[in-house]
Amino acid sequence: MKRIGFLSFGHWTPHPQSATQSASDVLLQSIDLAVAAEELGADGAYFRVHHFARQLASPFPLLAAVGARTDRIEIGTGVIDMRYENPLYMVEDAGAADLISGGRLQLGISRGSPEQVVEGYRHFGQDPAEGESDADMARRHTSRFLDALSGEGFAEPSPRPMFPNPPGLLRLEPHSEGLRDRIWWGAGTRATAEWAAGQGMNLMSSTLLTEDTGVPFHQLQAEQIQVFRDAWAAAGHTREPRTSVSRSVFPLRTAQDHAYFGLERRSADQVGIIDGVRATFGKTYAAEPDELARQLAADEAVAAADTLLLTVPNQLGVDYCAHVIEGVLEVAAELGWR
Structure with missing residues (x-):
């Protein structure tokens, strides 16, 4: 069985x-699509986060609204760029959205994707420490975020508080029990997948990998997933981790499907250069349902992952995106898988 x-x-x-x-259109339609996907029997509604772009940016109001509906x-999310984040404020936002x-x-979460502006995180008041790269800063923010999510108290209470405090050091509120186990790291390499396993985070394999070993994208991703699972076992974590891959999948069932895709x-698969690094991009799957089932069955990374995320063409509207999701669920x- 797979979550889709x-x-x-x-x-x-x-x-x-x-x-x-x-x-306004994209925010309201994102909520409507999540409602439609749930009605169709899908398992997840995930949203990208990009700053300084005409795309979704601030995720927690949207996530809370989807949760309420x-x-x-x-x-x-897939993924929040931790270079931009105040990790403690993020703990409060995430806790509230999870409770709702x-x-x-x-x-x-992750180090993030290529930016729309030069060092955009600095505009958010986030500056790497001396000798620290922006990727190092993202991991430092992540460590602080994960520590605070545990719910352990760390702040000394005021001797003259406005309201009575519980005994001991204070934690951030609202705290949502279990959320720490539902944090995923968007990994673009096998090395970062191994690091994520060591931190006890689930693996969200990136839509592109900043590696090229000459094998097809799906095989490279499957290798990454296995590296992650091996590292997870070596770290001695007691729970079973989750892994996800993203795919653009379009069953060609109607004349409109054929016209679009x-x-x-x-x-x-494509190989290109991003931020000076060689990267591999996965192909789009578009075929009649029977052929699509054959192609997806041969995808080693899809087979290895427990969760498949379908990248939807949101500018085509809620009804068409729901039509695509419904078609993939039928193939699944x-x-x-269902």
Whole structure:
């Protein structure tokens, strides 16, 4: 069995052919799509986070709203750039969103993707320490975030508080029990997957990997997942970790499907350069349902992961994205995943 959810990049464009022409459109439609996905039987509603872009940015108001409008579906991010975050304020936001949803938050975090602006995190008041890279800073923020999520007290109470305090050191509130086990790290390499396992975080394998070993993308991802699981076992964690991969998957069932994605039948893995690093991008899957089932069954990373996130074309609107999710769920049932 696999959990299957959607991952929305939350694009909006003031163009007459876009269903999301404003930030308001994409926020409200993101909530509606999560409701529709839950009704279809999907398992997750995940959202990308990009700053300084016409995309979803501040995730916690959206996650809380989705949590209030749904009952069962997991809600999450893929991923929050920890270079930008105040880790303690983030603990409070995450705790509140998780409590509103009844403990359904699955929070994906990472060092982040290429930025829209130069060193955007500095505009948020986040500066690497002397001798520290921005990636080092992201991991430092992550460590502080994970420590504070534990619920252990660390702050000395005031001798003259406004309200009575419980005994001992104080923790951040609201605290949501169990959220620490539902943090995921977006890993772009096998080394970062191994590091995430050591930290006790679940693995969210990136939509691109900053490695190229000459093997197909899905095999490289499957290797990453195995490295993660081996490192998890070596670390001695007692719970079973979760792993996810993201895919663009489009069952071609209607004339509209063919018009939008028929040309993607010829899609193939791509290798390019991002931030001066060689990176591998996975292909798009677009085919009739029977052929699509055959292709997905041969994807080694999809087979290895317990969670599949479908990247949806949110600018085509809620109804069409729900149509895509429904089609993939039907293919998943044929494969025995549901």
